[in-house]
Amino acid sequence: xxxxxxxxxxxxxxxxxxxxxxxxxxxxxxxxxxxxxxxxxxxxxxxxxxxxxxxxxxxxxxxxxxxxxxxxxxxxxxxxxxxxxxxxxxxxxxxxxxxxxxxxxxxxxxxxxxxxxxxxxxxxxxxxxxxxxxxxxxxxxxxxxxxxxx
Amino acid sequence: xxxxxxxxxxxxxxxxxxxxxxxxxxxxxxxxxxxxxxxxxxxxxxxxxxxxxxxxxxxxxxxxxxxxxxxxxxxxxxxxxxxxxxxxxxxxxxxxxxxxxxxxxxxxxxxxxxxxxxxxxxxxxxxxxxxxxxxxxxxxxxxxxxxxxxxxxxxxxxxxxxxxxxxxxxxxxxxxxxxxxxxxxxxxxxxxxxxxxxxxxxxxxxxxxxxxxxxxxxxxxxxxxxxxxxxxxxxxxxxxxxxxxxxxxxxxxxxxxxxxxxxxxxxxxxxxxxxxxxxxxxxxxxxxxxxxxxxxxxxxxxxxxxxxxxxxxxxxxxxxxxxxxxxxxxxxxxxxxxxxxxxxxxxxxxxxxxxxxxxxxxxxxxxxxxxxxxxxxxxxxxxxxxxxxxxxxxxxxxxxxxxxxxxxxxxxxxxxxxxxxxxxxxxxxxxxxxxxxxxxxxxxxxxxxxxxxxx
Numbered sequence: 001x002x003x004x005x006x007x008x009x010x011x012x013x014x015x016x017x018x019x020x021x022x023x024x025x026x027x028x029x030x031x032x033x034x035x036x037x038x039x040x041x042x043x044x045x046x047x048x049x050x051x052x053x054x055x056x057x058x059x060x061x062x063x064x065x066x067x068x069x070x071x072x073x074x075x076x077x078x079x080x081x082x083x084x085x086x087x088x089x090x091x092x093x094x095x096x097x098x099x100x101x102x103x104x105x106x107x108x109x110x111x112x113x114x115x116x117x118x119x120x121x122x123x124x125x126x127x128x129x130x131x132x133x134x135x136x137x138x139x140x141x142x143x144x145x146x147x148x149x150x
Numbered sequence: 151x152x153x154x155x156x157x158x159x160x161x162x163x164x165x166x167x168x169x170x171x172x173x174x175x176x177x178x179x180x181x182x183x184x185x186x187x188x189x190x191x192x193x194x195x196x197x198x199x200x201x202x203x204x205x206x207x208x209x210x211x212x213x214x215x216x217x218x219x220x221x222x223x224x225x226x227x228x229x230x231x232x233x234x235x236x237x238x239x240x241x242x243x244x245x246x247x248x249x250x251x252x253x254x255x256x257x258x259x260x261x262x263x264x265x266x267x268x269x270x271x272x273x274x275x276x277x278x279x280x281x282x283x284x285x286x287x288x289x290x291x292x293x294x295x296x297x298x299x300x301x302x303x304x305x306x307x308x309x310x311x312x313x314x315x316x317x318x319x320x321x322x323x324x325x326x327x328x329x330x331x332x333x334x335x336x337x338x339x340x341x342x343x344x345x346x347x348x349x350x351x352x353x354x355x356x357x358x359x360x361x362x363x364x365x366x367x368x369x370x371x372x373x374x375x376x377x378x379x380x381x382x383x384x385x386x387x388x389x390x391x392x393x394x395x396x397x398x399x400x401x402x403x404x405x406x407x408x409x410x411x412x413x414x415x416x417x418x419x420x421x422x423x424x425x426x427x428x429x430x431x432x433x434x435x436x437x438x439x440x441x442x443x444x445x446x447x448x449x450x451x452x453x454x455x456x457x458x459x460x461x462x463x464x465x466x467x468x469x470x471x472x473x474x475x476x477x478x479x480x481x482x483x484x485x486x487x488x489x490x491x492x493x494x495x496x497x498x499x500x501x502x503x504x505x506x507x508x509x510x511x512x513x514x515x516x517x518x519x520x521x522x523x524x525x526x527x528x529x530x531x532x533x534x535x536x537x538x539x540x541x542x543x544x545x546x547x548x549x550x551x552x553x554x555x556x557x558x559x560x561x562x563x564x565x566x567x568x569x570x571x572x573x574x575x576x577x578x579x580x581x582x583x584x585x586x587x588x589x590x591x592x593x594x595x596x597x598x599x600x601x602x603x604x605x
Contacts (some may be wrong), residue, residue, distance in 0.1 A: 007372060010379035011306070018386040028409070029337070032402050036333035040401040043331070051330040058270030059262045064197030069400050070477030071336065072272055073186070075196050077555040078477065107191060114190035114556070136332050142407070144399035145481045146474060147552040 040140035053132025056125050065116070067150075069141055076114065076150030083130075083137040085148045095130040096123075151507055153224035155231035160508045161241055162217025166332065167584050168273040169210035169248065170494075173575075174580045176203035181573040184566040201255050201268075201275050209248055209271065209490065214497035215354050216240070219295050219311060221504050222361045236294045243287040247595050248282040254280075271339060274325045281325055288319040306375035307357045307364070310382050314353030321345050333401030340396045345506025348392060348459075350574075352385040352420060352469075355455075355496050359424060362448045362503055367435025374431065380421045388416035395467050399476060407469035414467040421452075421460035421492075428452035441506065443586075447499035450527055453492025462487055462534065474549040479562070480541030487534040490526070498523075498583060505587050515586035522583035529575030536572065540565035 037043050057063070062079075063072035069080040088094035102124060106116040121129070151157065180199045183189050190199075220237055224230060225338025231237060254277055256537045260266035268275045276284070279589065292315065299308045324341040359383040360378040364371060394402075428449050439445065464474040475481070507515040547558045 005376065005380075007306070007376040007379065010376050010383070011309075014379045014383035014386070017383055018390070021387055021390040025393065028391075028405075032337060032397065032406070033334065035403045036331065036337065036401045039404075041331055041333045046330060054332065054335075055262070059267060059272050061197045061201060061268065062269075063270065063272045064200045064275075065195075067477045069336070071400070072477070073200055074477060074479060074482055075200070082569060084573060111188060112186075114187040114559075115195070117192070117195045117197075126542070139333060139401045141399045141401060142404060144473060144476065146549050149548050149554055149558075150550045 049131040050135040053128035056129045083134045099130045155234045158237040159217040159221035166210040166213040168208045174577045179264040181570040189380040218500045226308045229302040230295035240287045240290045247283040264526045287556040311357040313326035314350045317350030322590045336400040344393045348389040356381045366439045367431045368437030369435045385420035418460040421456040425452040441513040443516045444503035451495035458487025478541045483534045483537035514591045518586040522579045525579030529572045533572035536565045536568040
């Protein structure tokens with residue numbers, strides 16, 4: 001390799017090339033940012049309730065059992081499409097009722113079954129969480145997941 | 151030990167190993183919950199256990215990197231660390247933050263509080279006050295090492311290491327940005343997660359590996375440093391746009407499917423280059439270094455990183471494949487071997503190399519240390535294989551046939567039992583390693599009259 005390339009050539013290629021790719025990446029990031037805000041997500045529908053629901057999702061570390069759009073832990077079902085799976089994606093009241101029913105039934109206590117912790121949420125928190133999950137479910141995720149099972 | 155201030159590294163390494171023990175025990179418990187799901191379900195639910203497992207991993211790897219920097223920069227720069235006192239202050243802040251995190255997670259203290267409560271994005275769950283503490287510690291660290299390097303001799307190894315460490319800290323700032331829009335949240339979340347492990351951490355890894363090769367094999371510095379630039383070049387050329395493989399299904403434009411597939415496929419190259427580099431250096435090198443265990447860990451690191459990060463990453467990175475495998479046990483399989491190969495082994499290699507020097511004595515307990523390598527590496531490979539099988543079955547049943555998540559999981563029980571067994575081997579290996587490093591021995595099984603600790 002000594003004949004082909006010297007150390008300073010290798011160094012310059014490293015710095016120059018990295019800079020080149022960083023510039024491209026930042027440019028694409030800016031475009032993607034605009035695309036996410038304007039095209040793939042429902043910016044107008046991102047209400048206070050959705051934002052509060054995202055905090056409920058975060059403060060209870062839901063992502064460390066569930067996955068959301070495939071990211072998170074793999075211990076519990078995907079929830080990025082749970083509202084579609086439950087058939088309540090366009091039905092805020094139904095989404096709230098279904099989620100409330102589910103959360104209040106936990107933990108199931110069934111022997112040999114994975115346990116979801118019991119959460120003492122207020123109705124408002126459940127409604128916010130349901131709104132957040134409905135909002136997330138409406139994102140354009142390039143048709144992922146392949147089917148309702150998530 | 152050539153420079154007195156290198157001893158700072160010892161404190162970092164000991165703290166790192168303590169957290170390593172916490173990490174593997176957390177992993178073992180999580181693996182047990184998979185097979186016996188009622189365990190502690192009301193006291194310490196799975197999500198808390200997993201946060202402890204992943205967070206302690208990241209923190210101990212970072213402590214290892216910081217320690218490695220404090221260990222090798224004086225030797226490379228040929229001068230003492232700018233301020234050992236600041237290095238201890240930095241460590242104290244990090245340890246306080248770590249203790250705070252553990253207590254906050256386990257008891258769910260200050261639930262929902264903006265400053266004191268946990269924040270809850272994956273891997274970035276630390277409360278805001280801990281994140282701020284990390285940032286302060288990071289600034290102290292950068293100041294300290296940069297001053298040392300600037301005042302001393304500049305080598306390719308310190309250049310690349312510093313660049314990696316600066317990148318690490320700058321990218322961490324994105325952890326403070328959490329927009330309400332989930333798509334944007336995910337896009338910038340990957341700035342921390344992906345650009346760390348498949349970007350700047352590779353710079354840190356390559357420079358530490360280059361340092362180890364330089365010391366262990368005695369190959370000419372010019373050659374090592376040229377390789378180093380080539381390797382980190384391929385790492386960033388592929389890894390930066392390779393971020394695209396995380397943007398397929400989170401609301402990004404469709405072009406990421408092509409950019410991500412092409413560039414992340416190329417991410418195999420730096421790992422292949424690191425493996426080739428390590429083996430070629432050992433073959434070319436004429437030095438018979440007495441620390442065989444450090445050499446084993448270095449070669450093991452390069453090899454397992456190639457398979458775990460490179461091959462297992464490629465396995466599910468093409469968007470047509472990832473459409474079906476995304477977020478299944480395939481990801482878990484890849485994650486485990488990639489982290490173990492690239493970053494755990496690297497840290498254990500530098501600990502193994504540095505400890506005899508830091509304690510000013512011959513390498514001891516080498517057979518035990520090498521035994522721990524085979525236990526951990528064997529256990530981790532077996533874990534990766536069984537999770538890959540589990541993930542393949544899961545992908546077919548759930549993603550292709552559309553069967554319900556929980557019934558598919560019930561069908562995977564056998565794999566989870568085998569994963570637990572593999573975890574037991576890893577935990578035993580980890581404790582053997584810590585024992586081999588910390589507990590002195592009077593007589594070494596491998597006899598070697600070479601008393602040279604370093605050049």
